[in-house]
Amino acid sequence: MPLLQINSIKKSFGGLKAVKDVSFSIERNEIVSVVGPNGAGKTTLFNLLTGFIKPDSGEITMNGRRIEGCNPETVCRAGFVRTFQSSRVFPNMSVLDNVTIGALSRCNDVASARREALSIFDFFGSRLHDYSDRAAGTLSWANRTRVEIARALACHPTLIGLDEPTAGMNPAETNEISELIVKLRTEGVTVLVIEHDMSLVMRVSDRIVVLHHGELLMQGTPPEVRGNAKVMEAYLGNGSSSTAN
Amino acid sequence: MNTNTISTRIQPSLQAASLGRTVTLWVIIVGALYITASRLTDEHLVDLMFQIMLAASLAGAWNIVGGFGGQIALGHAAFFGIGAYTSTILFQHYHLTPWIGMLAGALFAALLATLIGAVTLRLRGPFFAMTTVAFTELVRIIVKNWDSLTGGTRGLWIPWEPNPWNFSFSDRNSYLLVAVTLAVLVFSTTAIMAKTKLGFLLNALREDADAARSVGVKATRARLISFAISAAFVALGGTLYAQYSLSIDPTSVLSFDISIQMALMSAVGGLGTVIGPALGAIAAVTSSSLLRGWFGGELGALHLLLYGVLFILVMLYARGGLLGMAINVKKRLTRRFGQGQSDV
Amino acid sequence: MDIFLQLLLSGLLLGGVYGLLSLGLTLVFGVTRIVNFAHGEFVMLGMYLTYFLWQLGFDPYLAAPVVFFACFAVGVVTQHLLLRKTLTMPHLVQVFVTLGISVVMQAGAQLLFTSNFYFVRPSYGNAMVEIGNIRLPLTTIIAAVLALIGTALVHLFLKKTHTGAAIRATAQDPYAANVVGIEIKTVYAVTFGVGIGCAGLAGALLAPIYPVYPTVGLAYSLISFVVVVLGGLGSLPGALIGGLVVGLLETFSAYYISPEAKEATYFTIFIIVLLLRPAGLLGLRGSETMGANH
Numbered sequence: 001m002p003l004l005q006i007n008s009i010k011k012s013f014g015g016l017k018a019v020k021d022v023s024f025s026i027e028r029n030e031i032v033s034v035v036g037p038n039g040a041g042k043t044t045l046f047n048l049l050t051g052f053i054k055p056d057s058g059e060i061t062m063n064g065r066r067i068e069g070c071n072p073e074t075v076c077r078a079g080f081v082r083t084f085q086s087s088r089v090f091p092n093m094s095v096l097d098n099v100t101i102g103a104l105s106r107c108n109d110v111a112s113a114r115r116e117a118l119s120i121f122d123f124f125g126s127r128l129h130d131y132s133d134r135a136a137g138t139l140s141w142a143n144r145t146r147v148e149i150a151r152a153l154a155c156h157p158t159l160i161g162l163d164e165p166t167a168g169m170n171p172a173e174t175n176e177i178s179e180l181i182v183k184l185r186t187e188g189v190t191v192l193v194i195e196h197d198m199s200l201v202m203r204v205s206d207r208i209v210v211l212h213h214g215e216l217l218m219q220g221t222p223p224e225v226r227g228n229a230k231v232m233e234a235y236l237g238n239g240s241s242s243t244a245n
Numbered sequence: 246m247n248t249n250t251i252s253t254r255i256q257p258s259l260q261a262a263s264l265g266r267t268v269t270l271w272v273i274i275v276g277a278l279y280i281t282a283s284r285l286t287d288e289h290l291v292d293l294m295f296q297i298m299l300a301a302s303l304a305g306a307w308n309i310v311g312g313f314g315g316q317i318a319l320g321h322a323a324f325f326g327i328g329a330y331t332s333t334i335l336f337q338h339y340h341l342t343p344w345i346g347m348l349a350g351a352l353f354a355a356l357l358a359t360l361i362g363a364v365t366l367r368l369r370g371p372f373f374a375m376t377t378v379a380f381t382e383l384v385r386i387i388v389k390n391w392d393s394l395t396g397g398t399r400g401l402w403i404p405w406e407p408n409p410w411n412f413s414f415s416d417r418n419s420y421l422l423v424a425v426t427l428a429v430l431v432f433s434t435t436a437i438m439a440k441t442k443l444g445f446l447l448n449a450l451r452e453d454a455d456a457a458r459s460v461g462v463k464a465t466r467a468r469l470i471s472f473a474i475s476a477a478f479v480a481l482g483g484t485l486y487a488q489y490s491l492s493i494d495p496t497s498v499l500s501f502d503i504s505i506q507m508a509l510m511s512a513v514g515g516l517g518t519v520i521g522p523a524l525g526a527i528a529a530v531t532s533s534s535l536l537r538g539w540f541g542g543e544l545g546a547l548h549l550l551l552y553g554v555l556f557i558l559v560m561l562y563a564r565g566g567l568l569g570m571a572i573n574v575k576k577r578l579t580r581r582f583g584q585g586q587s588d589v
Numbered sequence: 590m591d592i593f594l595q596l597l598l599s600g601l602l603l604g605g606v607y608g609l610l611s612l613g614l615t616l617v618f619g620v621t622r623i624v625n626f627a628h629g630e631f632v633m634l635g636m637y638l639t640y641f642l643w644q645l646g647f648d649p650y651l652a653a654p655v656v657f658f659a660c661f662a663v664g665v666v667t668q669h670l671l672l673r674k675t676l677t678m679p680h681l682v683q684v685f686v687t688l689g690i691s692v693v694m695q696a697g698a699q700l701l702f703t704s705n706f707y708f709v710r711p712s713y714g715n716a717m718v719e720i721g722n723i724r725l726p727l728t729t730i731i732a733a734v735l736a737l738i739g740t741a742l743v744h745l746f747l748k749k750t751h752t753g754a755a756i757r758a759t760a761q762d763p764y765a766a767n768v769v770g771i772e773i774k775t776v777y778a779v780t781f782g783v784g785i786g787c788a789g790l791a792g793a794l795l796a797p798i799y800p801v802y803p804t805v806g807l808a809y810s811l812i813s814f815v816v817v818v819l820g821g822l823g824s825l826p827g828a829l830i831g832g833l834v835v836g837l838l839e840t841f842s843a844y845y846i847s848p849e850a851k852e853a854t855y856f857t858i859f860i861i862v863l864l865l866r867p868a869g870l871l872g873l874r875g876s877e878t879m880g881a882n883h
Binding site for chain 3: 368370372375376379386387516547549554556560561564
């Protein structure tokens with residue numbers, strides 16, 4: 001049984017069909033990326049999966065448990081935790097407190113949540129330890145992304161969803177984050193990445209799902225996607241004339 | 246790795262030390278308040294201190310929802326009024342002592358807050374604010390028109406027959422001791438909340454509700470609990486006000502001004518901090534009293550004018566409020582002198 | 590039947606004025622996403638200005654355009670000095686700054702004019718217009734007609750002028766508007782000016798009907814909240830429709846239930862609308878996402 005199973009999920013806003021009949025699944029311990037040009041419906045799909053938007057129809061099953069239409073906190077408790085585009089940390093709270101909030105989803109007292117948070121810091125080397133008491137809003141983008149990932153990990157997810165984790169980062173930072181993504185898998189976490197930037201996706205993914213105009217264009221391994229004519233066309237061909245936002 | 250072992254080892258011991266210091270400080274402050282409250286003889290000063298304690302309690306209670314949770318609640322006058330009317334009506338109609346009436350009022354306010362919260366807390370920012378204002382107006386209109394129960398616009402009078410069992414005292418100091426107790430209760434609760442799960446969750450919801458929910462924070466639950474606690478405290482304040490002033494009417498306990506005052510004092514003192522609202526209340530009540538003393542009742546609005554200006558300035562330039570400013574000054578001082586020490 | 594018609598007409602006339610009153614609030618929200626909690630205090634300002642111009646010998650209705658432009662200027666200055674800074678700040682700060690403005694204005698009025706009620710009473714103040722068996726006060730009719738003209742002028746301004754187009758573009762998408770070279774700062778200032786101007790003008794039209802005193806603003810703030818939430822916060826036609834609905838509710842419930850019931854009726858409806866349809870009857874896209882969790 002796949003970890004996450006999506007069956008003909010649909011969502012429209014007024015007349016605009018943002019996601020039309022998308023189905024795919026994610027196996028345990030995979031790194032799957034969802035890509036597509038702007039307006040392909042990636043963000044809408046991600047919001048549908050994580051409970052921020054309710055689908056018009058379709059099923060989402062996480063670990064055999066139906067989660068479509070559930071609220072975000074329930075999706076988190078089902079083991080699926082997400083991050084946000086342009087890193088939404090709690091800006092005025094310390095890095096430690098940010099991660100503590102994640103840990104509080106599983107324990108009731110702050111002291112043990114703190115210990116839990118500190119143990120998660122180790123995963124990031126000295127990066128987060130050094131900034132433990134700093135307000136998260138004052139960190140660099142790359143470190144904010146780390147804080148967000150740490151906060152998510154503190155919930156002990158089986159599946160972590162990253163929404164454009166390298167947006168606005170320089171190549172060195174992008175490299176570090178892609179190493180981090182690969183490292184997440186070694187910890188036994190399955191990863192779903194929503195990305196615009198193909199180079200990152202090609203490097204880290206086991207499998208890539210391509211969305212275009214709210215539909216599943218194709219899915220396959222990075223080499224399969226790279227060689228696919230339809231994908232090239234979606235990205236380059238008529239993309240400019242038909243990116244209906 | 247090294248950093249980790251050090252920080253995990255140091256953190257708890259540091260916390261324990263600072264916790265001990267905080268508790269000691271707290272006990273000293275509380276002790277001093279009780280001693281002052283029982284020894285103070287000047288009628289005017291007793292009254293001033295009573296006003297400060299009541300205002301601090303209300304601002305502190307509002308701060309739980311508005312400061313910690315970041316919810317723009319502008320309808321807390323409703324809970325104040327509910328507290329005042331519930332205990333007074335129960336006493337006049339059923340001869341129930343206001344001590345129990347006070348708890349009944351708090352319970353009623355908490356239930357109502359939960360009910361209102363369940364349907365309005367999903368609204369965001371300004372929409373939530375407008376709904377809370379409308380809700381208070383609705384309560385005021387009901388009270389104003391339910392003449393047989395509430396005395397309508399005339400309000401209700403509480404006969405002054407000193408009897409401690411009926412929450413009626415021959416001296417003002419006793420009322421003041423009750424007010425101190427309420428303030429201690431409110432601020433102890435906030436202090437504990439700030440260090441425990443609920444406070445953390447509320448802070449996270451204020452900073453970014455979506456992000457908080459994505460890591461499992463049960464937003465509605467946390468907000469409802471905070472709303473109910475806050476409403477209950479404000480209702481206790483309502484009964485205290487009623488017993489002290491011996492008369493209540495829709496204008497004195499249910500007007501929009503009361504809601505604004507709680508928010509104003511809390512924000513000027515320092516939103517989302519434990520003792521900020523107390524500082525805001527001290528500043529507001531003393532400045533109001535001083536200005537009234539200097540200029541007489543005619544220029545009473547001068548205080549409101551100055552306080553309004555201060556409020557706008559704090560919001561625009563110093564959102565940490567008075568407490569935030571004090572902390573900044575302290576930081577600057579310790580940086581200057583602390584640096585010198587470490588060099589030596 | 591006569592009573593019904595009488596109530597219907599009175600309600601619509603009152604609703605017309607409420608429409609203008611709320612137009613300013615909804616316009617400001619539509620463009621800047623700020624709910625102005627001092628809106629009613631600017632109505633109060635308009636009423637006081639009208640009172641003093643009338644004292645100087647102006648007819649209150651001739652004073653109305655002067656009041657509009659005076660309030661426009663006040664609005665531009667207020668937005669430039671205070672609200673401009675809050676545009677990127679949390680809702681809490683925006684709401685609190687406007688609340689602060691309302692506290693200051695109320696206290697200011699109290700200091701300058703005491704808490705006495707001031708009445709604007711032109712010679713024709715008590716004149717009634719009779720149509721068949723229906724009698725309506727002349728002042729209410731004039732107020733409604735001028736309110737509708739004012740509303741129409743604001744619509745024309747937004748539709749036909751360059752600045753108006755820039756305001757509409759900014760309401761749709763401030764980033765895109767900025768990209769195509771619209772000076773956002775000017776747009777916000779003008780929007781706030783027009784919004785406050787409308788509030789002041791409504792005050793001028795209400796002054797011959799209702800007395801003015803320092804705390805009168807709260808009632809008008811509340812009415813405009815009800816109107817815009819009903820019509821859809823940010824929707825300009827919604828303000829007029831919401832205004833008419835609230836005007837009718839007020840007159841009918843005052844007659845058929847009790848004069849006290851009118852407020853209770855519209856607050857109840859307000860809460861129901863916010864709960865069932867936060868975007869209002871003619872909701873602006875986006876205000877709903879602000880209304881509920883986005």
